[in-house]
Amino acid sequence: MSLIETKGLSKMYGSGEERVNALMGVNLRIEKGEFISVMGPSGSGKSTLLTILGGLNHPTSGEITMDGISIYELPPEKLADFRREYLGFIFQSFQLIPYLTVIENVVLPLSITDIPNREQMKKAGEILERIGLIGKEKRLPDQLSGGEQERVAIARALINSPPILLADEPTGNLDTKTGKEIIELFKSLNQEGQTIVMVTHNPDNTRVSSRLITLRDGRVEYGK
Amino acid sequence: MRLKDISINNLKRRKGKVFFLILGLTIGMTTVISLISISRSLEEDISKKLDEFGANILILPRSEDLSLTYGGMSIGGLTLDAHTLNISDAQKIRQIEAQENIGAVSPKFVGVVEIDGKKIPLVGVQFEEEQRLKKWWKVHGTFPKRQDEILIGHEVAVRLFKSPQDPLLIGGKEVRISGILGETGSQDDFFIFADLSFVQETLNRPKSVSFIEVSAYCHTCPIDEIVRQISKTLPHAKVTAIKQTLQSKMETLDHFKKFSVAISIIVLMIGGLIVFTNMMASVHERKREIGIFRAIGFRKTHIMRIIFLEALIVGLIAGVLGYLMGLGVSYFFGPVVLGLERVRWTLDPTLAIGAIFLSTLIGVLSSVYPAVRASKMDPTEALRAL
Incomplete structure (x- = not known):
């Protein structure tokens, strides 16, 4: 059984003449431990695919299962729990909470769990050390560089030890050097067994991935 | 970290807006408490005068x-x-x-x-x-x-x-x-x-x-x-x-009480409206943030709890301040406005608890719609960056 499997996944926005087919009949199988890069021109459906995989956007038709769970058949609150337990999100522009410190941003997904504060902080400390942000725990996001903010976003995505990491243009707002460092971090995470699905515009980023999927006009053009 | 920390940190971030939010509700509570205190003093004054009237x-x-x-x-x-x-x-x-x-x-x-x-x-x-x-x-x-x-x-x-x-x-x-x-x-x-x-x-x-x-x-x-x-x-x-003297005084008190209730309802409604508009604005401003919360697994109820916790904190602060300021206002202005000899300055625990409860209730009730609206936000729409 694949970790992620989609069958005939379609998504339409709008209706009538304004109807847009963002995704059409996408069939995918992603195995545990894979590092998938999703590429394609703007409007090809990359972000739509990522939001559907992320349990945030109901497909118009088709099926999607993760770890054998048909996620869109879950009640809304169970779907939220699924996102927390199975998925780690890394957004293009970091999307950190501006009024929370680095460590608070990192432990944010744990704030709704029963995990005691001390354990939360211990976990966050371990991850911050792993991604090289020790000593900056008490800083606010606007006191960090773009690369550091991206690392905080990665730490937040990893705090729950989710089986799947979804990343949307993780180097999109970074300079080349920092972007390479982040991709190297992704590579090492994948080498440790982390399943990653990454949407990117940059062909260089795909070098470290185990498989490339190209979308065009809502269809899989290359790689399945 | 707990949800309350998110609420507290957000309130700290929006100091200016939160100040006016608390101020609005505090003014409402101050008015209510001062009217109640003046009513009570008026009642005591009448009682005292009744004694002076004799039999x-x-x-x-x-x-x-x-x-x-x-x-x-x-x-x-x-x-x-x-x-x-x-x-x-x-x-x-x-x-x-x-x-x-x-x-x-x-x-x-x-x-x-x-x-x-x-x-x-x-x-x-x-x-x-x-x-x-x-x-x-x-x-x-x-x-x-x-x-x-x-x-x-x-x-x-x-x-x-x-x-x-x-x-x-x-x-x-x-x-x-x-x-x-x-x-x-x-x-x-x-x-x-x-x-x-x-x-x-x-x-x-x-x-x-x-x-x-x-x-x-x-x-x-x-x-x-x-x-x-x-x-x-x-x-x-x-x-x-002998009811004549009693009746006219009691009628004055009764009129004042009715007037107080009417004024209290109006100011509390205004206070509630201030909380409502402020919370709506806050929810609108925090669309992206709410999208992040939803994306990382927060349930709708978690989002609502964050909003309600903020309203609760604001209500509590406004209740305490409103109670103390209400006592102060009635103490200093009661004698001037109503010609009372004095207005009692005593900390009444029942009134204090009532004020805090009422203020909190208004804060929370006024936040119901903003909280529901926040919880129903489409995370993909909220997270336009995705």
């Missing part, structure tokens, strides 16, 4: 023969033929169920004596009780302390050319005028007040009482109930409540 219950013998008025009220027959009151009746009044509401009980015996060819009403009183009953009396000289000392009304002093310490012959007995009443503008000016036992003996009616005046503290107690209890204790007496 508010009059006890007469049951008699068809009404021959004299006293203090503007008819008094049962001086002849006291069939039904008379007795000095022991005054003691029985002290033993009724609502005895804690009884202030002064002043039995009186009224007769007429002739002095220097002039007929003058003679009123036998227990001076100690009379002093408690008529706090407005001003006496030139001293209050009688002995049986052979009397007090005369202003007009009596003028007509008889008498001064304090002058002797006077009443019923063949010599007494001394210990004091003269300052002009009251009432019938008291025309009376001679002497010790009750002395008058009873002089007029040869030992232990007889013409009527009894009672002062009951009734700003909160039902005066009709006291009247009923006295009537039951003294079936041979006619017990009447």
